[in-house]
Amino acid sequence: MEDDTQLLQSLSDAISGLAERVSPSVVKVEMGRWGGSGVVWDKEGHVVTANHVVGRRTSAKVELQDGRSLEAKIIGRDPTSDVALLKVEATGLKPIEVGDSQPLKSGQFVLALANSLGSRVNITSGIVTNPSRTIPGWWGVVVEDAVITDARLNPGYSGGPLVDASGKMIGMNVAYASSRGIAVPVSTLKGIASKLSREGKIRRSYLGIAPEPISLPKELSKAAKLSQNQGILVLSTEPGSPASKAGAFVGDIIVKIGDHEVASLYELHKALDEQLIGKTVSLRVLRGGVITELKVTPEEAKEWNEQ
DSSP, rough: OOHHHHHHHHHHHHHHHHHHHHHHGGEEEEEEEEEEEEOOOOTTTTEOOOHHHHHSEEEEEEEESOEEEEEEEEEEEEEETTEEEEEEEOOOOOOOOOOOTTOOOTTEEEEEEEEEESSOEEEEEEEEEEEEEEEEEGGGEEEEEEEEEEEOTTOOOOOOOOOOOOOOOOOOOOOOTTEEEEEHHHHHHOOOOOHHHHHBOOOOEEEEEEEEEEEHHHHHHHHOOSSSSSSEEEEEEEHHHHHHTTTTTTTTTTEETTTHHHHHHHHHHHHGEEEEETTOEEEEETTTTTEEEEEEEOOEEEOGOOO
């Protein structure tokens, strides 16, 4: 019994020590009546948070664990991946130690941290239940290779870090659904934060459709000589959009854009990258059971604050 108690005490001490070490890097992001958490990214004053925490605002308040309240400028955002980058002018910042989300495995221990109160960091724990799953969903967000955990994320946890047993950040928490926490993997976050710091946004192309994945009957796929068993159903088209100009109709099933087969929302998202902006490419659709080839010129997707 004594050995068990010592083991539990050692585990408790290790977790509290880990949380104490990471906490100074976790900040409160205040947006008037609401807010969330953020993470000190570097010594230059960059702070990463979830884009839905800051919304369309151009500035925010960041509260550090040491009690300082700082004005923060929102220098870039990517609504699609739900990432925003803030900048504060301050010294004595403690950037979080960044880990690697690529080698994660199911069952690994994690801590989710939040700073919704400013002076005190909140913590929950859990394990990785799926180390890499693409989550399409809310507000047009697509979290590629999301880290899924069973760590409970309470209100205010959005934008806070998900760390491993060594205290290194492996993801940024953005949502909690079906008793599972959803985090943007740090491997994705690094690339987005770097580009936002340089350019202020992530450029993507768009078609102007309401998409819905749909299964294709085997007979239909075989008759159309398709290697895929799914496509993207066009539920609607925006007037004057690239898809509308190309002649896409409601009920068309998109199966290919340029050289990319499209069988899921993830593949559609991946195909509509920066390289397609202003470039005329082939858009292959199933229409009445027959492949029809259209020519489409995707335009640059607008950000929320530009619409």
